[in-house]
Amino acid sequence: MxxxxxxxxxxxxxxxxxxxxxxxxxxxxxxxxxxxxxxxxxxxxxxxxxxxxxxxxxxxxxxxxxxxxxxxxxxxxxxxxxxxxxxxxxxxxxxxxxxxxxxxxxxxxxxxxxxPDGLTTRDAMAVGTAGFTAMLAVMALEDHGLKPGDGPVLVTGAAGGVGSVATAILAHLGHEVAAVTGRPETADYLTGLGASRIVAREEINETVKRPLEAETWAGCVDAVGGAMLARVLGQMKYGASVAAVGLAGGAGLPATVVPFLLRGVNLLGIDSVMRPHDDRLRAWGRIARDLPMDKLADxxxxxxxxxxxxxxxxxxxxxxxxxxxxxxxx
Structure with missing residues (x-):
């Protein structure tokens, strides 16, 4: 054999x-x-x-x-x-x-x-760890109060695996999605996934001296970490949450505690490797229901x-x- x-x-x-x-x-x-x-x-x-x-x-x-x-x-x-x-x-x-x-x-x-019913094995691998992580991040934001209509949701590293699926899920659920990318050639791809706004990476990848900026984002799925995550924390709306899923921009976090203390911002860590079985069943069920499979083809x-x-x-x-x-x- x-x-x-x-x-x-x-x-x-x-x-x-x-x-x-x-x-x-x-x-x-x-x-x-x-x-x-x-x-x-x-x-x-x-x-x-x-x-x-x-x-x-x-x-x-x-x-x-x-x-x-x-x-x-x-x-x-x-x-x-x-x-x-x-x-x-x-x-x-x-x-x-x-x-x-x-x-x-x-x-x-x-x-x-x-x-899950409705998914093929090929569909499941189009989703994979990246899509599974994206759904866990969306679920965490929802569990902390995010609803369609609350305002734009930022997705960093949006052209990557996690970001692509997060963009498609959030848009399908009725959220306004702002997709961050450092590759301008991916703009049409991200718009096709449902992004309503493309944010150039250079607009948001450097820290500023001000610990708080204008309240802009109702939620965020962050695959970058580093200086970009620090910047985003200071732009979150009051009580909003960031689901941290990656560190493509570095493991350091040059931030202050001010967004947590003055705006009640939540930083949610998302681990997919050791996730309990019940959470896995819930997430895969949501994937089968809330990820538009026609978007996977792109x-x-x-x-x-x-x-x-x-x-x-x-x-x-x-x-x-x-x-x-x-x-x-x-």
Missing amino acids: SFKALIVDKDDEGKTSAGVQTIDESRLPEGDVTVAVEYSTVNYKDGLCLGSGGGLVKTYPHVPGIDFAGTVEASDDPRYTPGDKVVLTGWRVGEIWWGGYAQKARVKADWLVPL MIQPATLADLPELGRAILKGGVRGRVVVDVNA
Whole structure:
């Protein structure tokens, strides 16, 4: 029982290499459920794991791929039976556990989520960790009071995976979306996703001396962090919230506490990796209901296992727009 997998290995000098190999099923890790993988995707973490590892990969040889969707082939857990469609994101799969860049994967049953009605496995990977994170961010903003009509909602890093899906969801829910991008050529793409305003990155990516500016944004999904997040905090409306999902602009936060103390602004941290199972079910149900699937077509770049090393390098340089859907059987 052999299958194809994208294997990353490291030599004695610490240099990594990645390539498609045919391997035996006996090499899969232990787990409750074996899945015939149909699709995976490419995230920033995957780019790290396809290259130097970024400190995420502990042992080699390794199969990256932090997301996958497919069909249960065998299960020792009563919650899943052969033929069930499932999706997996997070739980450090693809990092310290073999992941989805293969035609088969074996994982713990607790890590899987049944594929919601109305979604295909390809749809699920057009969503992936990026879209799942985006929905968690939208849900957090809603849980803290955000409603359509409250005012414009800012999405930073809007042309990336998380930002693209967040823009589409928010617009579908009736929000006015202001999309921040440093790539002017993505303006039509973002408008097509539902953005009503394009904000040039240079307008908002530097801190100012004033800790508070005019109250502008009713909410924000921030994928950038750093100086841009610090600036945005001072522009939020009274009681508004920022859902922080990434650090493309840096891990530092050169901000003051003034927006929190004088405007009651909330900074909400969004983690998708270790999210409890009930939250996952809720988020995937909302994705099936509130993410316009016709918008996904504008985000998708198809790929195969052989394309992954180059795509991994590209995403680390900010060269991937929207979502990559990897057909592991192509």
